[in-house]
Amino acid sequence: MGKPTGFLEYMREIPVDRSPLDRLKDWSEFHLHMDEKKLRNQGARCMDCGVPFCHTGRLVSGMAAGCPIHNLIPEFNDLVFRGLWQQAYERLSKTNNFPEFTGRVCPAPCEGSCVLGIHNPPVAIKNNEYSIIERAFEEGWVLPRAPRTRTGKTVAVIGSGPSGLAAAAQLNAAGHAVTVYERADRPGGLLMYGIPNMKLDKRDVVLRRVELMKQEGITFICNASIGGNGPADIDPREILDKHDALVLCTGATHPRNLAIEGRQFAGVHFAMEFLTSSTKALLDQAQPAITAAGKHVVVIGGGDTGTDCVGTSLRQGCRSVTQIEIMAKPPLERQPNNPWPEWPKVLKTDYGQEEAIAKQGADPRLFLTTVKKFLGDKNGRLEKLVTVQIKWDKNDKGQFVPVEQPGTEKELPAQLALIAMGFLGPEQQLLKELGLETDARSNIKAEHEKHRTNHPKIFAAGDCRRGQSLVVWAINEGRAAARECDRFLMGATQLP
Template sequence: MGKPTGFIEYLRELPVDRAPQERVRDWKEFHHHMEEKRLRNQAARCMDCGVPFCHTGKLISGMASGCPVNNVIPEWNDLVYRGLWREALDRLHMTNNFPEFTGRVCPAPCEGSCVLGINNPPVTIKTIENAIVDKGWEEGWILPEPPKNRTGKKVAVIGSGPAGLAAAAQLNRAGHTVTVLERADRPGGLLMYGIPNMKLDKREVVERRIKLLEQEGVKFICNANVGDNVEAQLLRKDFDAIVLCTGATQARDLPVDGRSLKGIHFAMEYLTVSTQAVLNGGADHSPIHAKGKDVIVIGGGDTGTDCVGTSVRHGCKSVTQLEIMAKPPMDRAADNPWPEWPKVYKMDYGQEEAAAKFGADPRTYLTTVKRFGADAQGNVSEVVTVQITWQKNDKGQFVPVEVPGSEKSYPAQLVLLAMGFLGPEQMLLKDLALEADPRSNIKADHGKFTTNIKGVFAAGDCRRGQSLVVWAINEGRGAARECDRYLMGTTELP
């Protein structure tokens, strides 16, 4: 603990973001860097608690509390305070393969369980983490580290999202020959196409790390859709083990009248083609575009926010975000105590941008969709909603109940469904004869990651369901460890 009185002397401070009115005119990342002196002061706020909850990585009330990859946060906070950036980077990489990803897109459950946060604003852990790894890249400290010896074992990793990349990195580090199969045209999975460029830069951040993995010996094959143009059973013959990291890409639909109208899309479809257009020469070339349209985003969460931010950059006429849940309180409620994740109201970047352009937070709470209306050409033209309340049914479960007379119509020429995901697509599970759990995810215990098929492992959202990038990295590392143990009889992977 470098400065025992740091948490008393320094207030919580975050980097200044680019102004919303400026950043919506481009697709560049919107965070500014913080100068080193201020970063070191923020690191000094870490108290080196006797029981540091920030790196516990537990589920409490169904939500992450503490860092799921168990970053040793107090240690690298102390190193940053002392100006020992290289040592801080080494300590960070011990537990997290990709801190430049989590430092940008993780919601920071570590900060939600920071002990200082019991009665003060928590330590800016996410900002410091991102600063450490960015400095590592800038200083040239992050270099390829190919394994000194190869085991002769071959492993196929299916899917190149955060779980797949983490599994590939760890298995390659153990000396196995790793091939990553990705069905899209670029590797990165969710990191490439599920998160917009202004939140996670593809060329400067994602592709940089993928190139490093390639230099370390990992092979990537794109446009390889296992179960379609790649036969799943042949992979079992060609490889000594398979790690499935396909994600939970089966989107939740909204089966109401008018769902088949043109102009209604799943959020991930919209985000994918938008990012592809940005990378291929310009956002204006996106086949799904919001320019001049009234946009309705159905669903909250990060994906809904990303749709709002993308729509504003496209030049939408208006944007409204519908949420079925109630508006969160400004402070922790009595039934949401520390160290649970704080379910409090906040404006994320997309809502900030919409408010700057249109004058108000675009979210409407306790609202659900009744039907979609059409124009004469079969395009969506309106969204009819109704207000709801949450009441207990005869089983004691909270269910939405419509408020009589609360119907409302919103004009809409583009509707984006961002209501979460139901699990992995089932084609691959059937091809490999994999067992599924009651939620349709691949059945494999956390910690073991073994499926019912010998030599086939599962990790990330395809195993646990829709979750955080940091949980995916946790699972990718864990599956790599157990896969290595299966191949070699023992393992030294953490």
């Protein structure tokens, strides 16, 4: 611990964002950089606790507490304070394959479990991580590291999201020949098409890492739809027969629907359809297949995906955007039933809401509200929708359920409605063709930390195994599945 009084001398400081109205003019990342002195001061705030919870990575009350990939946070904070940036990068790389992703999009459960956060604002861990990796790229320390020897074993990874990329990177480091199959036209999965460019730049960040992985010897095959009955679909059994092992990292891409009256109207879409259309158009320099331009937009659902829909709609030039949230408005501070080190369930005004407030003059969120039905015009196009307020009451089984409040119905104009209500699990066709067992939630059945399915050659990782979760959990799972796959192939493993 380089400065025992650092947490007393310096207050938490994070980078200033570009102003909301300014950043709405483009699709560039909106975080600005901090100078080195301020970054080192933030590193000095880390107390080097006797029992640091920041890197525990456990579930507490069903939520992540600490870093799921067990980053050595007090160590790299101290190295930042000392100005030893290359050592900080090497320390961070021991546990995290992609700090440039987590440093941008992770909600930072590490900060929610920071011991300093009990009585002061927590250490700015996430920004320190981001600053370390970007400094490493600038200085040329991030180089392709191909394995010295090859094992002669081949592994197929289906899916190139964060879990697939992590599994591929680790298996390649162990010396196996790795081929990653991706059904989209570009690698990256959720990182490419599920997160907008202003949060995670595609060319300068995602494809920068993919290019490094190619230089390390990993093969990427895009436009590869595996499973299904279409003429271009690839039989997954052919993939299995060609390789010594298979790691499934297909994600939880089956969206939760809102099956209410009027769902069939043109203009009602799942959030991922909209976000994918937007990013693909940006990269292809084309017009998006689904656009918010000139429309009243209603986003149904909160969370990161809902926020991304708000920010994307504003950049596309919507007339207005409203966000419907069925849950109650969170408190401003931790409540007694939400103690440290649990994830703090407090009100968060994210970038999308900040931009809506600046553009429209008010928070776009309506809490304790749900959509009752969609209304369309004579041409079958969405025209407006009906909302109703709810309250949460217990049913006869003691479960909390939403109950509509009579007399609270309200019509909202809407030519575009985006359903951002989460995901139910992985798509099932591929799993059926491979004869894989699933659990009660339709996820691939494979024990955590073992990751082997009922087929001895097939492993599963990420959202397709655990359900919808965080990018950092996906990286954790990809690394763990690679370790167990390597053990299966070689009889032992040195992967962490």
